[in-house]
Amino acid sequence: MSNSTLKKVLGYVILIALLVAVPLVINNLPGRAYLFHLLCIALIFSILGMGYNLTMGFTGLSNLAHISMFSAGAYVSTILVQRFDVNYWLSFLAGALSAVVLGAFIGVPSLRLRGTYFSIITIAFAQVVYIVERNWFSVTGGTDGLLEIPNISLFGIDFLNKMNYAYLFIVMAVLTFLLVKALVQSRVGRAFIAIRDGADLALTTGINTTMYKIISFLTGSFIAGYAGALYAPLMRFIDPEDFTLGVMLNVLSALVIGGARTFWGPIIGALFIIALPEVLIPLRAYLFLIQGILMVLIIIYFPGGIMGGVYKLMGWWKRRRSAGGANK
Amino acid sequence: MDLLPQFIMNGIIQGSNYALLAMGLSMTYSIMRMVNFAHAQLYMISAYLCYSVMKYWISNYLVAIVLATIAGAILGWLIERIVLRRAQRQNLFVISLGLVIVAQEVAFIIWEGFAINFSTPLTGLVSFGPVTLTQQKALVIVVAIVVELAVLMFFRLSRFGKAMVATSANEDAAQLMGINAHTMSSAAFTIGTLLAALAGSLVGPLFSLTPGMGTPLSITALIVIIFGGIGSIGGAIIGAYTIGILQSVYAGLASPEWSTLVGFVILIIMLSFRPRGLFGRE
Numbered sequence: 001m002s003n004s005t006l007k008k009v010l011g012y013v014i015l016i017a018l019l020v021a022v023p024l025v026i027n028n029l030p031g032r033a034y035l036f037h038l039l040c041i042a043l044i045f046s047i048l049g050m051g052y053n054l055t056m057g058f059t060g061l062s063n064l065a066h067i068s069m070f071s072a073g074a075y076v077s078t079i080l081v082q083r084f085d086v087n088y089w090l091s092f093l094a095g096a097l098s099a100v101v102l103g104a105f106i107g108v109p110s111l112r113l114r115g116t117y118f119s120i121i122t123i124a125f126a127q128v129v130y131i132v133e134r135n136w137f138s139v140t141g142g143t144d145g146l147l148e149i150p151n152i153s154l155f156g157i158d159f160l161n162k163m164n165y166a167y168l169f170i171v172m173a174v175l176t177f178l179l180v181k182a183l184v185q186s187r188v189g190r191a192f193i194a195i196r197d198g199a200d201l202a203l204t205t206g207i208n209t210t211m212y213k214i215i216s217f218l219t220g221s222f223i224a225g226y227a228g229a230l231y232a233p234l235m236r237f238i239d240p241e242d243f244t245l246g247v248m249l250n251v252l253s254a255l256v257i258g259g260a261r262t263f264w265g266p267i268i269g270a271l272f273i274i275a276l277p278e279v280l281i282p283l284r285a286y287l288f289l290i291q292g293i294l295m296v297l298i299i300i301y302f303p304g305g306i307m308g309g310v311y312k313l314m315g316w317w318k319r320r321r322s323a324g325g326a327n328k
Numbered sequence: 329m330d331l332l333p334q335f336i337m338n339g340i341i342q343g344s345n346y347a348l349l350a351m352g353l354s355m356t357y358s359i360m361r362m363v364n365f366a367h368a369q370l371y372m373i374s375a376y377l378c379y380s381v382m383k384y385w386i387s388n389y390l391v392a393i394v395l396a397t398i399a400g401a402i403l404g405w406l407i408e409r410i411v412l413r414r415a416q417r418q419n420l421f422v423i424s425l426g427l428v429i430v431a432q433e434v435a436f437i438i439w440e441g442f443a444i445n446f447s448t449p450l451t452g453l454v455s456f457g458p459v460t461l462t463q464q465k466a467l468v469i470v471v472a473i474v475v476e477l478a479v480l481m482f483f484r485l486s487r488f489g490k491a492m493v494a495t496s497a498n499e500d501a502a503q504l505m506g507i508n509a510h511t512m513s514s515a516a517f518t519i520g521t522l523l524a525a526l527a528g529s530l531v532g533p534l535f536s537l538t539p540g541m542g543t544p545l546s547i548t549a550l551i552v553i554i555f556g557g558i559g560s561i562g563g564a565i566i567g568a569y570t571i572g573i574l575q576s577v578y579a580g581l582a583s584p585e586w587s588t589l590v591g592f593v594i595l596i597i598m599l600s601f602r603p604r605g606l607f608g609r610e
Contacts, residue, residue: 113603120363123550135585249428295426296430299419299426
């Protein structure tokens with residue numbers, strides 16, 4: 001086994017050990033319910049961000065309706081569980097699929113437009129979804145939202161302990177990470193990146209840009225959908241204010257800060273926006289302000305975000321070492 | 329049906345507001361190729377400024393309007409100089425989304441999140457055939473018409489306005505004719521925010537002030553310029569009144585909860601069938 005594969009395997013072992021250990025450590029800390037809640041929220045936002053990164057980062061589609069697919073997953077799965085007594089895991093699937101259907105409804109007409117026009121029409125669709133959720137009282141509960149969402153259970157284990165949620169969400173986040181990575185590194189993903197870097201050029205090389213844009217959009221919608229279906233039972237309560245344009249901007253800024261176009265960016269971004277207010281308690285009132293300013297600064301001066309910076313540093317370090325070796 | 333004239337009048341008031349915002353948005357797009365989603369944030373900030381000036385400093389409403397408008401324009405000028413000029417053009421839209429967060433949070437920190445009722449001395453009633461409106465609303469309508477005419481004249485008649493039109497048509501050719509493109513984008517952005525700030529201090533008192541009041545207006549102003557044709561000032565004005573009246577009549581006759589949908593439905597239809605809008609150039 002060569003040195004670099006050994007290093008890689010070692011890295012994965014450490015990562016898996018870390019993912020198993022973190023909830024166990026939290027379980028022995030004071031205030032663990034709150035810490036688990038934060039961890040779960042950060043994981044949900046990571047999953048949501050990874051789906052968003054697929055369309056926004058890798059395919060270059062500035063979609064601002066991602067939050068609508070998240071809300072579809074949350075509402076559909078909850079309504080199936082509460083009104084129709086469907087098993088949670090079935091309604092989880094139904095929630096994810098309903099997000100794909102909504103994504104097709106929004107994406108297929110919108111993707112005919114380019115650039116900022118595309119962003120604007122997705123804002124319009126997202127507002128339509130939000131207004132429907134607010135006003136369709138008999139189904140969505142209107143501004144009251146849906147209350148007392150039941151806890152979930154799996155193989156007879158119920159999720160009263162938040163640690164189970166943490167493990168479930170870690171598994172889902174890992175699966176999402178692998179899905180996004182496999183997709184982006186496949187032929188399909190290369191088409192995504194070609195579209196982002198120049199849609200006209202991609203078209204002339206024989207890439208069916210419309211089809212790949214739709215694939216990217218729908219995969220992102222699917223991920224947002226199951227993130228929503230996970231979000232509802234964790235919160236035990238959802239209402240339209242969880243799915244506003246403001247939340248969408250929050251997801252966007254997390255991705256930009258963490259680093260769009262990198263696999264780890266959405267995770268780092270989500271951890272950053274969830275952890276920062278806990279660390280900087282005196283600055284909590286200014287948190288969104290800091291987030292907005294950071295987002296603007298990063299786009300202008302540092303488009304790679306945190307992960308882009310990390311990769312740059314790593315590349316610099318490697319070059320320095322290999323240059324040093326050559327001099328010997 | 330006897331309420332219909334009143335609904336139309338309310339629509340004209342909304343339309344005046346949309347027109348003041350959409351003209352600036354259209355200018356910013358024509359010159360800088362920037363869709364400024366933070367446009368109505370200056371509307372929100374200057375509505376608050378106008379309120380604060382009247383409450384804590386000078387209680388004369390007209391002076392407060394002038395001060396808030398000038399402050400808004402200076403703020404816009406600074407944003408263009410400090411932030412936007414350093415950015416690449418294709419990133420301007422996402423940057424404006426960041427500016428939305430910044431502006432809302434600044435307002436939230438300074439004025440807090442509670443809705444503020446901002447009343448002006450212009451509470452007398454004006455009757456006008458079958459419709460009655462407050463002096464404040466009449467002022468909004470009159471000022472909007474005056475400003476619309478002034479902006480149209482500015483682009484048709486003044487040398488500076490013509491230079492801006494030339495820059496929007498072909499930036500490189502305009503620069504070869506000795507027009508400074510930086511000055512033009514600075515001017516376009518500053519005039520745009522000045523109009524938004526004027527709208528804020530005039531229309532703000534009609535509603536209660538909240539930090540989130542700008543975002544829906546930004547969206548509607550975007551819908552208006554897409555409807556009227558991006559880059560066309562005349563189209564923006566006509567689009568503003570059309571959408572304002574349609575929304576208000578729908579809210580009055582059918583359902584107020586769903587009336588915000590009117591604009592989105594218009595936008596989705598327009599972008600699907602005629603993306604360049606009513607008066608837009610291809």
